[in-house]
Amino acid sequence: MKRIDLRRLSLLLLAFILLAGVSACNKGQESGLSGTVLFQDQPLSGTQIEIYLKEEQDRATLPFATTSSDTAGRYRIALPSGRYYLIAKKKVESGGGPTRMLMAAAPLNPLDLQGGSKELAPFNLREMGRDGALVAEADTGVKGRIVHDRKPVANAFVYVYSEKSAGLIGPSYGEAVRSASDGTFSIPLPAGKFYLAARKRGDGARSGDLAVGDLNGSWQKNPVTLNHGETTDLGDFHVSIVKEESRKERLQQGKFALTDTTLHGRMVDQDGKAVRGVYAFAYLDSRMVGKPVYISAATGADGRFELRLGDGGTYYIGARSTFGGPLEPGEWVGTYDARPNHMVAIKKGEVLDLDRIIVREVW
Amino acid sequence: MKKIFILAILLLGAAPALGLTITRDTTWQGEREIREEVRVESGATLTIRPGSKIIFHSGHLEIAGRLIAEDADFRGSGWGGILLKGCDNSTIIRNCSIAGAKTGLFIGGGAPRIEGTTLQNNEVGIELKQQSTATLKDCRISGNRKVGLFIKDESSPHVSGCSISKNGKYGVYIYRSRPAGFTGNTLSENDTALMISNAGSDPRIQGNIFSKNKIAILVDRAARPLLTENFLRDNQTGVRLYRRADAAIDGNRFERNHEALSIAYSSYPRIHYNDFVGNRRAVFLEFQSSNWEKSNGSTVRESEAESRGAFGQSSGHAADAEARRRPDAELNGTIDARHNWWGEEGNRELNRIGTSGNPSFIHDGRDAPTFVDGGKEWPLDRVNFTPWQSAPLRRAKESL
Missing domain, CATH: 2.60.40.10 (Immunoglobulins)
Incomplete structure (x- = not known):
């Protein structure tokens, strides 16, 4: 006989009771989250929407609540006031081919809900590799050259973000590659819409706080839209020196x-x-x-x-x-x-x- | 006119600097005091004339353009050092002295040339990152509190003719890098003279002298260097192989070390054509068992890899490449140490006891058949010393 996980059952019951309670109390003005999920900018139906109380969708626990998107990619989930993390997932079976996992965290996680209904901005899911990186499509990607003061910049990192809401900073990028000695870079990617940033830190690190004198910049024409089977050449991607004032300003945010x-x-x-x-x-x-x-x-x-x-x-x-x-x-x-x-x-x-x-x- | 210009530069040099960005070619000469960051922009050259003395009360000297410094003295207390960022081989620091910095010389990428320069009493003498291909020649790296020369981030410098002594923790630390050359250096009186660590660190260490160090060469965590034609004498430990360090040890001379070679924790080196002379013990094995490795190796390596989160806690990540064993390593209960010269005394002993004997200068499974781990006894590996050489090979030179 299969063992019943009492902890999980309790959590589910708790979630049910909370949701039922909220539903009963707020029949006229339901508290919760709603929005639309997309894949390659198209509404995505049948997407599992999971609500967690902790970041990183702690796999040790079940979601606090779940729902799924309708044929228009719409979802709506009733929740009491609180702070939540919303994760959207969809497993795509493709007739004998490999199963693809689409996934994204809501860009504005954590989501503060203080009564009433909150509509989130639409966001795209992306295909996940085994390591969470973007899965490139054949002959699809972006290339260019990192330039500072009209000179190529070697060993800069170019970061690919799927969303811009985090300000194109932090480790939420889907891909990062280092520019070659002539400043050029080439990144295989799937088709879709991406935001690019480039940084070169004095200590050569891929990540970390930018220091005065480091190079930093985001692609002037973000987002970049990539089509299937096409490699988009951005040309020169200009970065500039981080100055004390801009660094201070960033540290206030x-x-x-x-x-x-x-x-x-x-x-x-x-x-x-x-x-x-x-x-x-x-x-x-x-x-x-x-x-x-x-x-x-x-x-x-x-x-x-x-x-x-x-x-x-x-x-x-x-x-x-x-x-x-x-x-x-x-x-x-x-x-x-x-x-x-x-x-x-x-x-x-x-x-x-x-x-x-x-x-x-x-x- | 030229003289007036130089005079103006010299006069400017007499005043203390309060943060400076140099955007065009500039020459410094004489004594100069620095209190904040000085940055030489790309396209500009800073030339520091012989006899100059640059005293840092704080700040650092950052070069994004070019630096030409000869016979100059850079010093201070806790200053940020000289940072060479992507400088090509036209940047030269020759016969200079750099002292008292957090990191005396940081080389981020590029291929600058550092020649005849002394780095002493810094926390770290020189740090190379960002795949730098710098050249370090005839430098003296001494008395730095943590590391004399730190080679990281897939850097591949040429290091030759350097004297590396009395550094606090490590004389040289090679981390996930492969120097293009490491030869003709003298490393003495360091705690650990040369650390070679982690997968991806498989340099050729050739023709160096290691003397009076606590550990001359420490190979750790799946690094796989070739150690050849080195002379190791009067060290407490000549070479220590630790945690899956499958080094090739070929044509070296181990002389008067307390322990010439120490092998532990699933390390399977190849030890051929070396001279072992006058060591208190030639080879020492501990916690080294093919049986243990076959039973537990992969599981332990997985869990080791998993326990490497940002704060050393469990990260839940899958095992990485460094945790994996070299596929051709044989796990047959022996360490391959054939074709070595074991010294006059050792040779006499081997001739007396024969191929099935138990040489006194090797501590292995013949001396301690088992060790206990996880409540279970495991057989300690044995050293395969047959055949042995009947005369010294003398491939390593005693002096450079």
Whole structure:
């Protein structure tokens, strides 16, 4: 006999009760989310819409609620007030051929719902490879040349984003390639609409905070629309030097914005000495992989950090001297260890002292 | 007119700089104090004349164009060092001294030439990234607190004739890179003179001298270098192979080391045509078992790979290439150490005990038949030392 997972059953029941309760209370003015899902800009029917309470659609739990899109790609799901992550998925069986998985997270995740109905902007699903990357089609893609001050830029990274709502920053890109010594690049892609950005960091990293003097730019005519079987030549893709003013401006926005919900403390080594140049990262997912939701500025000589959070909630806190990618020797790394799972619960508007986070050098 | 221009430059040089972007060709001479970032833009050349002394109170010198520095002294305390970003081989730092920086010289891409230059008392002496093909020749890299020379990010520099000594953690650290040449260098009195780490690091290390280091060469995490014609003497450990380090060790001389060769955790090297002379022990095996590897290797490697999230926690990612064994490595319970010269004493002993004996200079499964892991006993591998050479091969040179 198959074992019944009581935890999953309880969650489902809870979701059912909540949804039923909301439905009963708000018959006239239902609270929830609605919108349209697309694939290659066409409405996509039969798409599974999953609502999670945590980012990264934590696979250890069932979705909080699910629905599917209709023939016009429309979906509507009743939800109580709260903060949600919406994931859209569709498995496409193609008569004997390989099964394709289409998937996308709502670009504006997390979605704050404070009563009433919220209509989300339409967004495209994209085909996922085994590693989550975009799956290219034959003879389809984009090419060009990265240029700064009329000179080709070697070893710049060109990033392909499916959505622009995150500002073409962060690790949510579907593909990233490095320009050749003559500045040229070529990226095989599926047909569709993409947003391109290019960056060259002084330390050569694929990801991380841009420093003054790094090169940065987005394609002047974003989005790029690619047709089946065509490689689009962009020509010269201009990037410019990051200046102190633009960097400061960027740090006032998004993940770096100043808020009144704050975690603070000190980064120290195992001997208790302050460590400079370390960032604190806040995740909503206990695995602390993927994209952090908030990032502090790097610590100074006193090792102090302030991690400004957009909202109260439960966060998992890590610390590292660089952004993104696997750990490399010479990096500082650590986690907030007052609790074994590195978790901190904070209320909106609260300021919490984490005391210290011990970081160690990785060799 | 030219003299007046040079005089003007010299006068300008006397004043402290407060952040500077150089957009056209500029010459520095004499003493100059820097307090913020100085950037030389692409297309511009900064020439620093012999005898110049550049003192950094903070900031750094960033070169996106070209730097020509000769017999100059760059120093400070905790400054950001010199950053060469994509500089081609017309950038030359020759007979200079760079001291007191976080990273003395950062080379991001390009192919600059660094010759006869001393890097000392920095946290990191030189760091190469972004597939740099720089040339480092006759440099002295000494007393840097963490790493003397850090080669990362698929860089492939030529490193020759350098003296690398007394660096804190590592004299040279090669991480996922393959230097185009690493030869004729002397590495002495480092904690670990040369670290070669991770899959993708398979350089040819040839004709170098390693002396008085705690560990002369450490090969770790599936790196597979060729170590050839090196002279290793008076080290605590000559070569340590650790965690699936299937190196080729060919034609080296191991002399007066406490332990010439240490092999641990599923490393299966090929050890041929080396001279082992006067070492307290020639080969030492620990936690090394073909049986263990066949039973657990792939599972352990998977879990090792999985535990590499951004913060060292479980990431749930699939095993990566570095966790996989070289497909042609044989798992037959032996380490291949044929055709070596084991020294006069070793030779006499081998002639006495024969091919089935247990040489005193090798510690292997003949001495400790098993080890315990996970509550189970595993057979310790044995070293296959037959046939052996009857005279020294002398392929490694004692001096450069």
